[in-house]
Amino acid sequence: MKSLKKDLKALVKDLNAIAVRVEKLSGKIANAEKAAKPKAKRGRPRGVAKKVSGAGAGDYLKGTVVDTVFKIIKRRKKGIDTVQLQEMTGLDAKAIWNAIFKLKKDGKVESVARGVYGAR
Numbered sequence: 001m002k003s004l005k006k007d008l009k010a011l012v013k014d015l016n017a018i019a020v021r022v023e024k025l026s027g028k029i030a031n032a033e034k035a036a037k038p039k040a041k042r043g044r045p046r047g048v049a050k051k052v053s054g055a056g057a058g059d060y061l062k063g064t065v066v067d068t069v070f071k072i073i074k075r076r077k078k079g080i081d082t083v084q085l086q087e088m089t090g091l092d093a094k095a096i097w098n099a100i101f102k103l104k105k106d107g108k109v110e111s112v113a114r115g116v117y118g119a120r
Helices: 002-036 065-075 082-089 093-106
Strands: 109-113 116-119
Touching: 065 082, 065 093, 065 116, 082 093, 093 109, 093 116
Parallel strands: none
Antiparallel strands: 109 116
16 A cells, blocks of 8 residues: 555656646747747838849839839840849839739730740
């Protein structure tokens, strides 16, 4: 009987230690979930070009988004793809696609290849 009591006390002690470890892990998980939540972005509004340094960069950023995209496309003889337009203007993909859609609708731009656009 004494050995059974001794074994039960050891088991209770081990269970308490496990409970403490579980609480610590749940606290760490809660902290990780808080850190993983995306924070609100600050900075320039969507569709507004950021400043780009380099020769002639100021020319690109004057006027509307559509004007900016058209100026860049017009300067390329073989056309330009959307990734390069994003890098040059600092705009997101959606703004670039919207501008290209409007330019294609007006007949100022045509598709040279898939994702590559050139001026008419």
